[in-house]
Every structure is written in structure tokens, then in C-alpha cells.
Amino acid sequence: xxxxxxxxxxxxxxxxxxxxxxxxxxxxxxxxxxxxxxxxxxxxxxxxxxxxxxxxxxxxxxxxxxxxxxxxxxxxxxxxxxxxxxxxxxxxxxxxxxxxxxxxxxxxxxxxxxxxxxxxxxxxxxxxxxxxxxxxxxxxxxxxxx
Numbered sequence: 001x002x003x004x005x006x007x008x009x010x011x012x013x014x015x016x017x018x019x020x021x022x023x024x025x026x027x028x029x030x031x032x033x034x035x036x037x038x039x040x041x042x043x044x045x046x047x048x049x050x051x052x053x054x055x056x057x058x059x060x061x062x063x064x065x066x067x068x069x070x071x072x073x074x075x076x077x078x079x080x081x082x083x084x085x086x087x088x089x090x091x092x093x094x095x096x097x098x099x100x101x102x103x104x105x106x107x108x109x110x111x112x113x114x115x116x117x118x119x120x121x122x123x124x125x126x127x128x129x130x131x132x133x134x135x136x137x138x139x140x141x142x143x144x145x146x
Contacts, residue, residue: 003077004056005056007081031092035087048120070105081120
């Protein structure tokens, strides 16, 4: 159940190619890639900060919870930090399970957690200034279904 928090880019295709190969009971693999989005049209970069050790522990705990709740065969979470530009890969989640419903639901659960509760601090640097990213009500509400 790898959890990686890193500054370096990752290769989504390579990460997916080796994922979920651990056993014959895996019938479904779901992988999601999140990219830095420029909603305003003026985003220069996003700066993501975290506390090393604490962040990995928190994400590891939620990945373990997902694994228990959906009886996953495997889980992978990769999240980047540092300076990222629009279009760059910021995170990925992959889940492997016996059945597709479990793999999809667990992946959505992990993505909702990462979006709303993972201990990252994000600042958007735009052409007209900088601002810390605040929680969005829809993201918080997405957690309520779990």
C-alpha cells in the first residue's frame, strides 16, 4: 500500500502498468490522475506545502481505512508538493479489488479525502497576485457520503 509524497514528477503510465498485478483475485483496477487546473485563466503556478512525515502518515491511515472498508487488494497514492504549473500531474490514486464497484468507490473515497482533508497547504500564484486555496463547500460535502 504505497503512499508517496514527492516533489518530482511521476509517470502515470508506468505507475499504472505495474499496479494491481499481485494476485489472481484482482478483477478491477481503477486509476485516477489529477492535474493542476487553471480556473481563472491567469494561474502561473501552484505552490503546495506539507509537513514531511505527518502528511504521509495521514494519507497512509486513510489508504488503510479504504483498504479495510472495500477489501482492496492494493492501493497506491502519489501526491506532489512544491511548485507546479497548470497541466502538470499533481496526484494519482489507484485501487485494485475483486470487483469494480469496490475499486471505484475506494478510489473516489481517497480522492475526496485528498481534496478536502489531506494535510497540504496550497497557494495559487496568478498574474494579478497570490492567494491560499480555501476549502470548497462541494468538496467538503463529497465527504459526507462516506
